[in-house]
Amino acid sequence: MATGEFDLIGQYFTNKSVSRDDVITGIGDDCAILSVPAGKQLVVTTDTMVSGIHFLCDANPADVAHKLVAVNISDIAAMGGQPAWASLALTLPNYDCEWLTVFSDCLHQQLHRYGVSLIGGDTTKGNMTLTLTLQGFVDQGKALPRHGAKAGDLIYCSGSIGDAAAGLKLLIDANNPDNAISENTNEVVLTDSEKGFLIARHQRPTARVSTGQALVDVASSCIDLSDGLASDLKHILNASSRACGTNLTANIELTALPLSTALQTYVSNALWPQYALAGGDDYELLFTVSPENRAQLEKVMAEHDLPFTHIGEIASVSADQLKQIEQQKQREPQINYFNDKQLTTLALQGWDHFQ
Amino acid sequence: MATGEFDLIGQYFTNKSVSRDDVITGIGDDCAILSVPAGKQLVVTTDTMVSGIHFLCDANPADVAHKLVAVNISDIAAMGGQPAWASLALTLPNYDCEWLTVFSDCLHQQLHRYGVSLIGGDTTKGNMTLTLTLQGFVDQGKALPRHGAKAGDLIYCSGSIGDAAAGLKLLIDANNPDNAISENTNEVVLTDSEKGFLIARHQRPTARVSTGQALVDVASSCIDLSDGLASDLKHILNASSRACGTNLTANIELTALPLSTALQTYVSNALWPQYALAGGDDYELLFTVSPENRAQLEKVMAEHDLPFTHIGEIASVSADQLKQIEQQKQREPQINYFNDKQLTTLALQGWDHFQ
Numbered sequence: 001m002a003t004g005e006f007d008l009i010g011q012y013f014t015n016k017s018v019s020r021d022d023v024i025t026g027i028g029d030d031c032a033i034l035s036v037p038a039g040k041q042l043v044v045t046t047d048t049m050v051s052g053i054h055f056l057c058d059a060n061p062a063d064v065a066h067k068l069v070a071v072n073i074s075d076i077a078a079m080g081g082q083p084a085w086a087s088l089a090l091t092l093p094n095y096d097c098e099w100l101t102v103f104s105d106c107l108h109q110q111l112h113r114y115g116v117s118l119i120g121g122d123t124t125k126g127n128m129t130l131t132l133t134l135q136g137f138v139d140q141g142k143a144l145p146r147h148g149a150k151a152g153d154l155i156y157c158s159g160s161i162g163d164a165a166a167g168l169k170l171l172i173d174a175n176n177p178d179n180a181i182s183e184n185t186n187e188v189v190l191t192d193s194e195k196g197f198l199i200a201r202h203q204r205p206t207a208r209v210s211t212g213q214a215l216v217d218v219a220s221s222c223i224d225l226s227d228g229l230a231s232d233l234k235h236i237l238n239a240s241s242r243a244c245g246t247n248l249t250a251n252i253e254l255t256a257l258p259l260s261t262a263l264q265t266y267v268s269n270a271l272w273p274q275y276a277l278a279g280g281d282d283y284e285l286l287f288t289v290s291p292e293n294r295a296q297l298e299k300v301m302a303e304h305d306l307p308f309t310h311i312g313e314i315a316s317v318s319a320d321q322l323k324q325i326e327q328q329k330q331r332e333p334q335i336n337y338f339n340d341k342q343l344t345t346l347a348l349q350g351w352d353h354f355q
Numbered sequence: 356m357a358t359g360e361f362d363l364i365g366q367y368f369t370n371k372s373v374s375r376d377d378v379i380t381g382i383g384d385d386c387a388i389l390s391v392p393a394g395k396q397l398v399v400t401t402d403t404m405v406s407g408i409h410f411l412c413d414a415n416p417a418d419v420a421h422k423l424v425a426v427n428i429s430d431i432a433a434m435g436g437q438p439a440w441a442s443l444a445l446t447l448p449n450y451d452c453e454w455l456t457v458f459s460d461c462l463h464q465q466l467h468r469y470g471v472s473l474i475g476g477d478t479t480k481g482n483m484t485l486t487l488t489l490q491g492f493v494d495q496g497k498a499l500p501r502h503g504a505k506a507g508d509l510i511y512c513s514g515s516i517g518d519a520a521a522g523l524k525l526l527i528d529a530n531n532p533d534n535a536i537s538e539n540t541n542e543v544v545l546t547d548s549e550k551g552f553l554i555a556r557h558q559r560p561t562a563r564v565s566t567g568q569a570l571v572d573v574a575s576s577c578i579d580l581s582d583g584l585a586s587d588l589k590h591i592l593n594a595s596s597r598a599c600g601t602n603l604t605a606n607i608e609l610t611a612l613p614l615s616t617a618l619q620t621y622v623s624n625a626l627w628p629q630y631a632l633a634g635g636d637d638y639e640l641l642f643t644v645s646p647e648n649r650a651q652l653e654k655v656m657a658e659h660d661l662p663f664t665h666i667g668e669i670a671s672v673s674a675d676q677l678k679q680i681e682q683q684k685q686r687e688p689q690i691n692y693f694n695d696k697q698l699t700t701l702a703l704q705g706w707d708h709f710q
Contacts, residue, residue: 024396025500028594030433030579031398031491033498036391041379043386044474046442046488050481078385087401089444089486119399126405127482131444133401136386143388145380224385239383 008095008123012104013088017118018111022084032119034085040137045075051128056171061103063203064130069110071226072134073207074283078224080144080216081136083114083209088121089131114209144215144222144287147239153220153288155250155312156297158211160260161229165279166267167202170195186266194262201260205283211308214300215287222287228280230346233335236288240314247317247325251336252277254344258309273337273346288314363450363478367459368443372473373466377439387474389440395492400430406483411526416458418558419485424465426581427489428562429638433579435499435571436491438469438564443476444486469564499570499577499642502594508575508643510605510667511652513566515615516584520634521622522557525550541621549617556615560638566663569655570642577642583635585701588690591643595669602672602680606691607632609699613664628692628701643669 014027024033036042047068051057055064069086076083088107092099111118116134190198208224215222221240223232233250241248257276267275289297301308315336317325337346369382379388391397402423406412410419424441431438443462447454466473471489545553563579570577576595578587588605596603612631622630644652656663670691672680692701 025498029501030430030577031400031436031498033434033493034397034399035495036397038393042389042391042397044389044440044442044490045386046444046475046477046486048444048446048477048479048486050446050479053480075385079388081386085399087399087488089401089403089488091403091405091484120401122401122403122486124403124405124484125408126484129405129446129479129481129484131401131403131477131486133442133444133488135399138388140390143380143386146384222385 008100012100013118013121016104016108018115020084020115020117023117023119026117026119027121032085032087034119037137039140041140041143043076043079043081043136043138043143044133045072046131046133047072047075048129048131061099062106065103065106066110066204068130068132069107069114069116070205070207070283072132073114073116073209074205074224074226076134076136077207077209077212078144078222078285079136079138080142080212080222081138082213083116083134083136085119085135086111086116087119087133089124090121091124091126091129093126093128114207139216142216144212144219145239146221146223146236147243148220149236149240149248149288149314150220150244150290151246151248151314151316153290153314154294154310155233155252155286155288155314156308156310157225157229157258157284157286158208158306158308159282159284160258160263161225161282161284162263162267162272162275162279163198163201163260164205164281164283165202165275166263167198167200168281170199171202186268190262190266194265197260197262198266202281205281207283208285210304211285211306214304214306215285218293218297218300219287219289222285225282225284225286226280228278229286230277230335231280232286236286237314237335247322249315249317249321249334249336250312251315251338252312253341254337254339256309256311258307258311277346363455367455368473368476371459371463373470375439375470375472378472378474381472381474382476387440387442389474392492394495396495396498398431398434398436398491398493398498399488400427401486401488402427402430403484403486416454417461420458420461421465421559423485423487424462424469425560425562425638427487428469428471428564429560429579429581431489431491432562432564432567433499433577433640434491434493435497435567435577436493437568438471438489438491440474440490441466441471442474442488444479445476446479446481446484448481448483469562494571497571499567499574500594501576501578501591502598503575504591504595504603504643504669505575505599505645506601506603506669506671508645508669509649509665510588510607510641510643510669511663511665512580512584512613512639512641513563513661513663514637514639515613515618516580516637516639517618517622517627517630517634518553518556518615519560519636519638520557520630521618522553522555523636525554526557541623545617545621549620552615552617553621557636560636562638563640565659566640566661569659569661570640573648573652573655574642574644577640580637580639580641581635583633584641585632585690586635587641591641592669592690602677604670604672604676604689604691605667606670606693607667608696609692609694611664611666613662613666632701
């Protein structure tokens with residue numbers, strides 16, 4: 001049985017990795033040595049998951065591994081990139097063989113799924129904290145930015161949204177039955193399959209790598225939905241407003257939001273927007289496309305059989321709204337939500353670790 | 356005052372970074388976008404520091420930032436690489452403006468010192484855990500490996516060793532005066548300047564980037580001293596033994612070890628080896644050079660005024676030793692230590708988080 005740091009790396013993380021020609025040296029030296037293919041730029045992202053914050057302390061280590069990989073790959077997907085290499089920083093409170101076996105098996109399985117080679121990392125002792133740094137490629141100058149949206153662009157998202165938040169609610173309610181009754185959810189009418197679907201959307205998201213790649217040369221901006229649509233759309237609006245020198249806002253049609261049947265069954269009408277717009281953790285892609293590229297978008301998405309939904313438009317902030325922003329000292333434009341074309345008011349907030 | 360995650364990134368970590376032409380997009384999108392220069396390979400390393408394990412809970416945040424950068428850059432240095440880009444995963448228990456100001460100021464200062472651009476990261480809530488992923492370049496095929504040592508190669512290390520362990524001991528003893536007396540150290544005879552030197556060697560190490568680069572095309576293997584010479588030399592021996600298909604060992608002359616005057620003043624003769632060989636945290640480079648390259652080594656190190664010391668030789672394991680290894684079921688050859696050319700026995704152990 002391995003008992004030391006070096007054995008831990010050897011037993012659980014070395015020699016199980018995807019073999020890639022561009023990995024000259026993987027785990028086992030001071031650094032990994034890697035070759036970036038000619039004509040490609042590198043895209044790099046880092047995400048941390050903390051026990052008790054991002055997952056329950058007794059979470060299945062396979063779920064933890066699955067999500068750790070997906071949330072990172074999702075950032076590469078949002079750039080239209082091809083994931084390639086991962087480094088894992090693993091801080092663990094103790095040497096738990098069973099946990100490590102289940103975690104590393106699922107980690108390798110997920111990295112294989114996306115064709116990613118584990119090239120290195122660090123193992124340390126402390127409260128359970130997992131940081132994955134993912135690297136991938138994009139063709140030179142072809143990355144999908146956050147800052148490319150313009151007034152008039154159409155807003156889309158992939159897949160369905162709000163499921164992950166519903167899945168989390170189901171898990172929390174399972175530990176606290178009183179809570180379920182007070183929140184206007186309808187757990188009792190869900191089938192086991194629907195429950196399983198929602199929980200899997202929270203625990204085992206899929207990164208939209210093919211969708212991101214299909215959007216290269218088509219979308220004007222793109223972001224992955226980690227904090228919730230309302231919050232992530234503001235990142236696109238802020239970055240794009242700065243880039244084009246115009247204050248941009250978005251008009252979102254609530255009835256157009258892509259909701260799964262399971263979510264519609266589970267949540268009352270009044271709560272849909274909270275789940276769909278502020279739930280977070282969906283790891284779908286939110287993107288904008290100019291009207292001229294609409295046909296091209298529909299063609300490429302159909303070719304690859306990729307689900308996507310038109311949910312609104314980018315717009316310039318009106319003179320009235322600008323005045324309001326200044327008067328109320330808002331830092332950013334509010335998104336306009338429409339319920340069947342009627343402007344409506346919503347109070348939503350994304351996830352923020354330090355608030 | 357910034358109070359949220361996005362403000363935290365904006366206030367402390369954006370727009371203070373080294374500007375580099377190869378950073379197309381830094382902090383602020385789903386991924387950083389980077390260009391690797393033609394003819395270069397990428398070298399990547401990740402290191403984590405945990406509060407209470409790698410640094411005292413009340414450590415000066417500037418010291419923490421300094422060391423976090425140095426230990427990562429040191430891995431790039433050990434490959435003969437040029438550091439370029441860093442991603443920071445910062446897990447903090449609360450939003451402490453004073454801590455963040457001091458930490459981020461020193462982090463940026465250190466990254467500037469090495470010419471490294473901060474390209475992204477993640478901020479999360481939890482026990483203080485800091486992970487830095489560093490990327491750098493090496494000329495195609497020129498990285499210094501661990502596995503290139505051969506029997507007959509000369510063993511060298513840069514700078515002086517054991518100082519960091521002595522610095523740590525001084526800090527620990529300052530909190531526990533009884534301890535100082537029991538351990539045969541001579542704190543009373545140290546000047547303030549010597550104490551400061553030893554403590555700085557622990558808290559504020561310097562990564563040997565110039566030394567690593569000077570060793571390209573000269574050294575046959577290289578590693579940085581993080582766990583202690585005895586432990587890190589075994590990594591070279593194990594990797595090189597596998598690579599050349601011969602069981603290699605090392606003969607180390609204890610009287611040749613480069614010890615600072617401060618360390619010699621502080622530690623009794625009997626304790627030198629423990630500090631110098633098992634102390635760890637020195638972040639000097641340990642490397643091997645073939646006898647044919649010795650003149651070239653001396654020339655290039657003199658040209659750049661880089662301190663280095665010849666401390667031993669790589670050797671094949673003798674038939675007697677091989678028999679002993681098999682009988683005692685050792686996993687690896689023991690290093691042979693000589694005290695003024697007399698073979699001697701030492702009981703040493705490197706740092707291992709899970710033992």
